[in-house]
Amino acid sequence: MELYNTLTRKKEKFVPIVDGQVSMYTCGPTVYNYIHVGNARPMVVFDTLRRFFIYKGYNVKYIVNFTDIDDKIINKANEENTTFKDIADRYIEAFLEDAKGLNIYEEKTIHPKATEFIEQMIQFIEALIEKGAAYNVDGNVYFNIESAKDYGKLSKKNIEDLISGARVGVSEEKNNPMDFALWKKAKEGEPSWDSPWGKGRPGWHIECSVMSRTLLGDTIDIHAGGEDLQFPHHENEIAQSETLTEKPFANYWMHNAMLNVDNQKMSKSLGNFFTVKDIAKEFDLEVLRFFLLSAHYRSPINFTREVMKQIENGLERLYNGKKNLEYLLEKTEDRKLSEEEKEILSIVEKYKNEFIESMEDDLNTADAIASLFEIVKFSNSNLNERASRELVENVYNILLELANVLGILHKKEEILEEEILELIEKRTVARKNKDFKLADEIRDALKEKGIILEDTQEGVKWKRI
Numbered sequence: 001m002e003l004y005n006t007l008t009r010k011k012e013k014f015v016p017i018v019d020g021q022v023s024m025y026t027c028g029p030t031v032y033n034y035i036h037v038g039n040a041r042p043m044v045v046f047d048t049l050r051r052f053f054i055y056k057g058y059n060v061k062y063i064v065n066f067t068d069i070d071d072k073i074i075n076k077a078n079e080e081n082t083t084f085k086d087i088a089d090r091y092i093e094a095f096l097e098d099a100k101g102l103n104i105y106e107e108k109t110i111h112p113k114a115t116e117f118i119e120q121m122i123q124f125i126e127a128l129i130e131k132g133a134a135y136n137v138d139g140n141v142y143f144n145i146e147s148a149k150d151y152g153k154l155s156k157k158n159i160e161d162l163i164s165g166a167r168v169g170v171s172e173e174k175n176n177p178m179d180f181a182l183w184k185k186a187k188e189g190e191p192s193w194d195s196p197w198g199k200g201r202p203g204w205h206i207e208c209s210v211m212s213r214t215l216l217g218d219t220i221d222i223h224a225g226g227e228d229l230q231f232p233h234h235e236n237e238i239a240q241s242e243t244l245t246e247k248p249f250a251n252y253w254m255h256n257a258m259l260n261v262d263n264q265k266m267s268k269s270l271g272n273f274f275t276v277k278d279i280a281k282e283f284d285l286e287v288l289r290f291f292l293l294s295a296h297y298r299s300p301i302n303f304t305r306e307v308m309k310q311i312e313n314g315l316e317r318l319y320n321g322k323k324n325l326e327y328l329l330e331k332t333e334d335r336k337l338s339e340e341e342k343e344i345l346s347i348v349e350k351y352k353n354e355f356i357e358s359m360e361d362d363l364n365t366a367d368a369i370a371s372l373f374e375i376v377k378f379s380n381s382n383l384n385e386r387a388s389r390e391l392v393e394n395v396y397n398i399l400l401e402l403a404n405v406l407g408i409l410h411k412k413e414e415i416l417e418e419e420i421l422e423l424i425e426k427r428t429v430a431r432k433n434k435d436f437k438l439a440d441e442i443r444d445a446l447k448e449k450g451i452i453l454e455d456t457q458e459g460v461k462w463k464r465i
Ligand SMILES: [Zn+2]
Pocket: 026, 027, 028, 208, 233
């Protein structure tokens, strides 16, 4: 598998640190508001990469942090006359709700919060001070960027240019205008933690370095995020981590390109700013997920209603293909594959291999999606009621396993009340005729569709789960 590494500006063969394992860290949200459609892109893209690794048999440790202490959170808490924790909890909950709608593989995501790692951050900063790489000025601790080897190597920025550009409005406490805060002295009334430098709180960059190191080790396989995080956030993470450990912080750095709305940068002042929750009112979030994967992650993507409608139609075509196969599963005969069917299956397998090759080529989801459409088109025109169940089953499983890599086609069709009542009636008749096998089959079939039956004295009751 090849991945584009921002550090080298090249596609490189992916070689994990430990065979069969992947450690991955994606910078998560500062939880002070609802996430917007642009924030959803790295969530979906890197979740898909994680899913693909799992599909290929890797054991993946996947972290998305929550920045739960920050100026913006404190300001919002002050505006609402509440605590920073109250604000953070509220927007973490909202984030998880959006993540669920986007079918992010949450059961397998580790979500550390910055405030849970204050002690480790203090130790990390103390070690940097000992190394002469950080200094305390009256309760504010700064990282000395001159102590970092190759500062600017990720963003390819020249340190001298940066320094001369940063001269204006420089805080006089710092030795160098590009030095950045590791620990911020608490202002009156702000939430704070005790430290060797007095009461204060961590800076933003230190969080990711510390949580990544504590949970995944000194060097990890992949660190990911939006391209806007390359500088200064990721550059500073590298500087402080590599200065401390003298080892590479991450072997592969991956960045997704930005999302535009109607060909413009999304901004509140232009009135083209959409939260994921806004979109959820108009579209199923599965459509947003499919849209975000419809372009290669390193290309900008343009969000418009028209494109979302097309994506919605495309997704419906895939669902129809799935439904056709489900219909055939019930109708086809249980017999071995014929020679001709082996041929048909080999063509579907060829599309499957193309899908995998696209994904292995730096996560080219756009091409992978094209292969998925080929499978559906081909199966719609080549599979019918005369096919063997084995063929239909094989094609169905291929479609679902690939769709699952992309995190789509996971919705079960909602069964209508009318159909439920019909099936309950059929089951009651079966029981009267002592056909318990059929009765059980109906009960199980309903359960598959999320309907639970309960036999009571007043008759059969049902509920959705
Ligand atoms: Zn980060």
